[in-house]
Amino acid sequence: MAVSEAGSAGWTDRLPGSAPTVSVVVATALVVADMVGVGVFTSLGFQVKAIPSGFSILLLWAFGGVVALCGVFSYGELGAMFPRSSGEYNFLSRAFHPAFGFLAGWVSATVGFAAPVALAAMAFGEYASAVAPFVPPLPLALGLVWLVSLVQLCGVSHSARFQLVSTILKVVLIIAFLVAGFLLPARQPVSFMPRPADLGYVASAPFAISLVFVMYSFSGWNAATYITGEISAPQRSLPRSLLTGTLIVLVLYVALNAVFLIAAPIDKLAGQLQVASIAGSYIFGEFGGRIVAAMICVGLVSSISAMMWIGPRVTMTMGEDVSALALFAQRSRRGAPVYAILFQLAVATVLLFTRSFEAVLDFIQFALLFCSFFTVLGLIRLRITRPDLPRPYRAFGYPVTPLVFLLVTAFMMYYLVTERPVESGLGTLIMMSGLGIYAIFRWRPARGAAPSLPGSD
Structure with a gap:
């Protein structure tokens, strides 16, 4: 289907003389798809082990969503100011220096998206094996990644259609699960109203540590910033899609955890990884685990599709700016960065x-x-050094919301450094190796690339 035809169907739009662009609905679906993976279906068991309180658990997930929204407000302002694909690569190049942006882009282009794709694909294989035990997980994982990559290679309109349909199916299945859970006649005696003991839970170390893993489940709220250049009217549509997508996921996450708690006894959930399957067995009976596994499989399809869409856009944009990577900037007639997609698929x-x-x-x-x-x-x-720059959207709650995000993110980094010093150190080395690559390539913007801000050279 041509992009212009897809636009008339509501999937995408084409601006005269421009690259194909996606609608705000598709951009919102991309955010939802990238956020909702397996984290929300597996985290609760470890949280209730130390926080056996319905109110405290829901507050934990709600607070995680609020922090994600604080990030959304900041990224929305930056994306509206600098409407170009690639997320942090674009923002850090503008705000600090192109070398800093290259460092972020290096991580994203190499393993930053390929590793989560591989993990989600293997999770798909494991859950699919529960439904079809005669097929090994690895072939299922490989088949899904290659299938989704083929869709991406077909062009932006096909990517948009596939993303929207798969995300809607994911959300519909989750809502069906929620309805079945809330209509369950035999509910567990869990209260979601605050009690005196909740203050101690909220102020405890387990609450703070659990927040780290809740935030991982909310990661992906910035997904649409990686395809900003393909979004119709991004100055208006990008902040809207980020905000709407994150709000949808926030509601889904809180509701899912409420259903898990009212469906299964806390002592059955505590310390368990497959909390969704356990809750599903109480809601749907003997085949509940398979029903939940099928639901998660469908959800992972849209998640992998989102990451296979947005990840290559970082490599593509770097190819537009760095002559040595120009191969990755090449697009097909339908707007797909073919070599960037194939590179991420290979990794x-x-x-x-x-x-x-x-x-x-x-x-x-x-x-x-x-x-x-x-x-x-x-x-x-x-905001301090360039107050003169046009800001089509200004971050809501500034400076409080950015500071909240910075404080929570700093705590998460501190937790990783203290709890996983070796892994954090190796990650830093991977990140810093990008500076070495940058020094070799040097920054030579290609014709048409966005100029750096004064003082960023």
């Missing part, structure tokens, strides 16, 4: 075959938090 495939994706994820967590931290810090810097 994800290698990670799947070597089963090294979990180790890579451990290594890059600190680097990803580091880049997000300095991106929001860059917003504050630009």
Whole structure:
């Protein structure tokens, strides 16, 4: 289907003389798809082990959503100011220096998206094996990654259609699960009203540590910033899609955890990884685990699709700016950065075959938090040093909301450094190696690339 035809169907739009652009609805679906993975279906068991309180658990997830929204407000302002694809690569180059942006782009282009793709694909294989035990997980994982990559290679309109349909299906299945859970006649005696003991839970170390893992479940709220250049009217649509997508996920996460708690006894959930399957067995009976596994499988399809869409856009944009990477900037007639997609597919495939994706994820967590931290810090810097820049959207609640995000992100980095010093150190080395690559390539913006801000050279 041509992009102009897809636009008439509401999937995408084409501006005269421009590249194909996606609608705000598709951009919102991308945010939802990238955020909702397996984290929300597996985290609760470890949280209720130390926080056996319905109110405190829901407050934990709500607070995580609020912190994510604080990040959304900052990224929304930056994305509206600098409407170009690639997320942190673009923002850090503008706010600080192109070398800083290259450092963030290096992590994203190499393993920052390929490793989560491989992990989600393997999780898909494991859950699919519960539904179809005669098929090994690895072939299922590889097949899904290659299938989704093929869709991405077909062009932006096909990517948009696939993303929207798969995300809607994911949300519909989750809502169906929620309705079944809330209509369950035999509810557990859990209260979601505050009690005196909740103050102690909220002020405890387990609450703070649990927040770290809740924030990982909320990661992906910035997904649309990686395809800003493909979004229709990004100055208006980008902040709207980030905010709407994050709010949808916030409601879904709180509701899911409420259903888990009212469906299954806390002592059955405590310390367990497959909390969704346990809750599903109480809601749907003997086949509840398989029903939940199928629901998660469908959800992972849209998550992998989102990451296979947004990850190559970082490599593509770097190719537009760095002559040595120009190959990755080449697009097909339908707008797909073919070589960038194939590169991410190759890295994800290698990670799947070597089963090294979990180790890579451990290594890059600190680097990803580091880049997000300095991106929001860059917003504050630009407010001070460049108040004259046009800001089509201004961060809601500034400066409180950026500071809240910075404080929580700093705590998460501190936790990783103290609890996983080796992994954090290796992640820092991976990130810093980007500076070496930058020194070799040097920054030579290609014709048409966005200029640096004065003083950033």
